[in-house]
Amino acid sequence: MKFSGWPDPGELVVGRVDEIEDFGVFVDLQEYDDKRGLAHISEVASGWIKNVRDHVNEGQTVVAKVLDIDQDAQQIDLSIKDVNDHQRKEKIQEWKNEQKADNWMTIAFGEDIDDDTYGTIAEELLSGFGSMYDGFEQAAIHGTEALEDSDLDDEDIDAIVQTARENVSVPYVKVTGYVDLTCPDSDGVDAVKEALQAAEGNGEVSEEIDLDVTYVGAPEYRLEVQAPDYKTAETALEDSADRASEAIADLGGTGHFHRERNTDEE
Incomplete structure (x- = not known):
């Protein structure tokens, strides 16, 4: 699932380096539709940088912090250096979890699920649990009770619970x-x-x-x-x-x- 809007300043985002210039790095944001950010050379790594390519490679997955957004100019300023190792690992795991949840949505509702239906179900999981992954995890642990306060109909809830219990690994x-x-x-x-x-x-x-x-x-x-x-x-x-x-x-x-x-x- 990719968001159609814009990230917020201060948010951590996952991106793929798709272009490297002497002045900085262009990053394709993996969680947002058609959004691309720029990490200026001064925001790629700490200290003096002689060659940007010594620090990042094209195609590399990075975690960056959103510094500023100018929607009129379609510009997103990023910092790679402002993300510590703990934040990077945590964000990458969160992103991978959402990719798993995206796959579970396909299993639960079929590859032909339309965007509106997908969006409606995903929004219920996001609003109720903070992420689709957490929604599926709670469905695996607690069954239909986890989703009883949502606006999803019984058929959708059953599909989520069945898929969760067949695919989600939980500690108990x-x-x-x-x-x-x-x-x-x-x-x-x-x-x-x-x-x-x-x-x-x-x-x-x-x-x-x-x-x-x-x-x-x-x-x-x-x-x-x-x-x-x-x-x-x-x-x-x-x-x-x-x-x-x-x-x-x-x-x-x-x-x-x-x-x-x-x-x-x-």
């Missing part, structure tokens, strides 16, 4: 479900306690899985699983609910698993 994912546990017997409280212990795995849950069972409101309990990937988390969540349901059924009660919290009594 978290999934949540609920189980209703009831037992009419006189010792029903003890039966529920035993079912909850079963839900927690009786100490036998894998170390890579963080499983938390909490009380919501009779007869509802929240099951929350954190795991390295979505498939593992979903399997652990369903296994937890199955263990609870089977345990309480053996004691004369019933267990019912559902994904959304019951709000009938609120």
Whole structure:
């Protein structure tokens, strides 16, 4: 995705050196449509410069700071020397992430997606998460809940979540479900306690899985699983609910698993 507008003064931009002159370097901005900036020789590197080509090469990807903009003159003044190593690495990673997100958009909505539709969806992700990449990452971690406050329709949300969970590598994912546990017997409280212990795995849950069972409101309990990937988390969540349901059924009660919290009594 490339922006159609102009960068702001002080902004860090990714560019490709497309022309080198004795007085400076012309840089094609990779994040903006048809935008080109100039880094004067004094802004290419610190100290005295004898030959600009000793510091940059044509075709080289650089990170530059926007010094000034003159839209009437179609001029963008840049500084390469004012960007430190940490800023450069961080900006390059951010740019690469957005390139990944751009590819995910194509996977989610097809190569024939029109510019208006792409722009509308991208703007929702940018406004909600700061970047398209972060939007996909949150969709991979939290599913449809991550996008429920957006103006995207259900079909678009499903496409983003499915693509995210198939393509985004995240440090962990978290999934949540609920189980209703009831037992009419006189010792029903003890039966529920035993079912909850079963839900927690009786100490036998894998170390890579963080499983938390909490009380919501009779007869509802929240099951929350954190795991390295979505498939593992979903399997652990369903296994937890199955263990609870089977345990309480053996004691004369019933267990019912559902994904959304019951709000009938609120």
